[in-house]
Structures are given as structure tokens and as C-alpha cells.
Amino acid sequence: xxxxxxxxxxxxxxxxxxxxxxxxxxxxxxxxxxxxxxxxxxxxxxxxxxxxxxxxxxxxxxxxxxxxxxxxxxxxxxxxxxxxxxxxxxxxxxxxxxxxxxxxxxxxxxxxxxxxxxxxxxxxxxxxxxxxxxxxxxxxxxxxxxxxxxxxxxx
Numbered sequence: 001x002x003x004x005x006x007x008x009x010x011x012x013x014x015x016x017x018x019x020x021x022x023x024x025x026x027x028x029x030x031x032x033x034x035x036x037x038x039x040x041x042x043x044x045x046x047x048x049x050x051x052x053x054x055x056x057x058x059x060x061x062x063x064x065x066x067x068x069x070x071x072x073x074x075x076x077x078x079x080x081x082x083x084x085x086x087x088x089x090x091x092x093x094x095x096x097x098x099x100x101x102x103x104x105x106x107x108x109x110x111x112x113x114x115x116x117x118x119x120x121x122x123x124x125x126x127x128x129x130x131x132x133x134x135x136x137x138x139x140x141x142x143x144x145x146x147x148x149x150x151x152x153x154x155x
Contacts, residue, residue: 004084009033010043010077011131017053018069018132023062043081050080069129078123086116 013032017024026037026044033040044063047053054066078084089112091105 003088006043006081006084007074007078009035010047010081011074011128013040014047014053014065014077014128015131015135017063017065018128020064023056023060023064025062029063046082047077047080050076052077052080069132070127072128073124074126074128074131075120075123077128078120086119087112 010033013029016029016032026040029040029044030037033043040063044053044055048055048066052065052067052072053063055061055063089108091108091112092101093105095101
């Protein structure tokens, strides 16, 4: 079963947008999301409808963040994407009159609902500003561990 990575890809693109001092085109965002510009436009349209991004047409146009990153949670973005399924597993529905299947499905349905509630709660606790801060900390750590190159002198 193929995993739905829209939330991850969209958050990735939003963080790239937050780092820019200019709007980003659908083609640029498509590279960030490893998809095509049509998918970006469809995804961003949903985020625009929810008020998280805005777009300008024409030369110099593109997509940009419309809200303060500290006011947008991962759950907000999840909701704007249409609340895609969080669980890859499901219940078996081949024999609905089978009492064993009923017992198994009752237990699993409850467990899946509990797990989904915990995950959605965690998404509501994290803002885009926190993701951006984590990125900046990782970038600083990376730079501090990467040796700087000394330019060669011409002979």
C-alpha cells in the first residue's frame, strides 16, 4: 500500500516558502514536494481557501505564507488537506456476521481511534514556527560541524 505523504510534503514546501523573501512559483514548490506543478496548485488552493497561503499571478507572482507561523499548527494544515487517512491499517470486513471478526474489529476499531486521537492531538501541539525553529537549529548544527573551505591561492 502506498503511503500518503501529502502532509509531510506540504509542510516541507511551507517551510521553504517561509524562508523566502519572495513568492515561490508552483514549479519551484513542485521541486520541494517532489511532484508536479498541477499537484502543487491543487494543494495550495486548499491552503489558500483555509487562509494559510496567498498567491499572485503574473511576473514576480507565486505562492507565499499568509499567516504568522506561530498561529498555524500541523493539525490546521492536516485539516486543510482534507484530513487524509492517518492509519494504513484497517479492519477486515469479509464476514460481518462472523462473531470472531466482530470481536476483532471492535477491538481494532477502538485501538485505531485511540491512536489517531493521540496523533491528531500531537499535530495540534506543533506550530509551523516550531518546525522552522527546528530547521534553523539543525542548519546551525550542520554548519558548525562542516569544515569551511579555504580558497586556494593562485600561483
